[in-house]
Amino acid sequence: MQPVVRLRSAVCLLGRFPALAGVDLDVRDREVVLLSGGNGAGKTTLLRLLAGLVPLRAGTGEVLGHDLATDRRGHRRLVSLVGHETACYDDLTVHENVRFAARASGVDAPPEPVLEQLGLQPLAAVPHRRLSAGQRRRLAFAVALARRPRLLLLDEPHAGLDAEGRAALDQVLSGTAQSGLTVVLASHELDRVRGLASREVVLTAGQAHGSVPEPASVPDPEAAATDSRPPARATGERSSG
Amino acid sequence: MNLIQEALLVAGKDLRIEARSRVTTQQVLPFGLIVLLLFAFALDPDRGVLSRVAPGLFWVAVLLGTLLSIGRAFAIEAENGALDGLRLSGLDGSALFLGKAGAVAVQLVALEVLLTAGVVVLFNVGLGGIAPLVLATIAATVGLAAVGTLYGVLSAGLRVRETLLPVLLLPVVAPVLLGASRAWEAAIDGASGDAWPWVALLGIFAVLFTGIGMLVFGPLLEES
């Protein structure tokens, strides 16, 4: 089966800074891949690259069959990204926010089931601005799921998430085989997530390797730095200049 | 969903937010009236000048109100990073444009209705030539909403957007101010025949920039 994600020597810029300086990544269908690495390692940028929100500066990338170099918009409806902000509207209620996001992505189903899943049903008529931080995180998660994505990208999903949300999140992560969802998440809560992830990829200074899925043992972050194999570097600029 | 349905979805979302937050009704409409009032202070009602220049003052007030409306239309997308949500949604750029511009146009019409009452009452203007008056207003409003939304998304992600928007937008809409003011003057003076050519100019402007906006909104959204 075609990999859901396939990156080779991917380079991405944030302004002029090379946030990603050569990333190799393979993600297979229904996998849960954990991205770990220190602050500033490039995890957020990598997730945004997979969502097609930032352009690929060098290297190759393919997500859900779409070439990121030529068509980074085509797969967006199939991808949900939960970032640091909720991407919701302050004056719309929980129900309205989820419904708008779903309908905008072409999903016409009512939001109730997803709200149930995240325990947001009682808050359905509450506007976003009156939600607590934990409730907002759950709402962001609900919006992401309501769009029925194939690939779910989560950036530090546990940060600020309350107990109810964590339980729901754990359920989603462990149920990907049945739901058909593929998940890539960046997290600092390694102990919690390692058990649920099928694989861990360590991002260091904008680079990541290990494209061949290894068994569920956790690679030592130090080993990545002293790896004797030379890192695959981005070779050359894009010809579009 | 087809283009129109998507546009209606987006416009509906914006108008629903306005209905809840009431920013237009509580801030933009009063702003328009205050501007009219300030014109009276600046131009001294006793000199008999106000009623003659009222059409121009009306449209300057509408123009300034447009700056606020456009700013607000994109401020709601900026809070909580909703712009990313729009990008990920896969909604067509043209639909997004029509939806946002449409919502702005509706709010501008509300402003114009109020300000019309304002000039009639405050500046003692007698309305005449309703047909060219209304058509000129509609065409001008569509033009303002279209160009405004275009420059709004262009400056949306930039930190300097509040000061950049006016300097980009106002020179481009100078013909709208010109045409709409002259059309209103002609209509009010009873010379409707003179108004129609200006209405045609406003119509061409509206169609041209709606077309341009539909084309470039998507690409501009990516870059903001």
Add this chain to the structure above:
Amino acid sequence: MTLLNPRVSRILGWAALAALAVLAVFGLWVAPPDRVQSDAQRLMYLHVPSAWIAYLAFGITAMASALYLWRRTRSPVWDRLAASSAELGVLFTGLTLVLGSLWGRPVWGVWWAWDARLVTTAVLFFLYVGYLALRRVPAPIEARAKRSAIAALVAFADVPIVHFSVDWWRTLHQQATVFTPSLNAHIHGVMAFTLWWGVVAFTILFVYLLDRRYRLEALEEDLEARELTLAIEERVQGAGLTAPPEHVEVGARG
């Protein structure tokens, strides 16, 4: 890195200087003073060529923007050209307005008149200023280029509408007044030649300056690109990963 061969550029620079010197001689001495406006009319020899360059520069900015946006011809050359042309354009547009004002003062007695061409030029000035303000906002090169190109084309689409509406407006206005101030002088013979020479001289000057400005823009971008390469290397080395880079074949890893 440059638009023109450096030698050609240098020749153009001298040619511009020479042409302007000739223009000065013709404009100030050889050409006779106007019957109505006397010596004030001599400003026309600067004002009209300046206006021509202002519009030419705008056209170049628009054309370069279009070429940048069209994928098949997309190249940083067009972006740099658009920016350089716009900067010169705002300079010449400003010059046109100032000269128009200086010319108008003795003729009309006022510093400004709502003449159709002056007004349209004033709007053009502000369209340029907006474009340059947009370019000054910090952004990655490609994003800025795309955004500016679209803004330039939107402004370009607006210019005919501005021109037509202002022209019609001022024509209507002038029908109502007895005195119709005009910056038209009766042109024939030596005066016509001087005017055309002015246009030629200014055009040579413009092309020379455009090349210089383009070079500056290219150098700045080159600097940014080098800083980028440096930043990538620093980042990798700073993290203690092995350097220098080697090309590794996909699949060659264990």
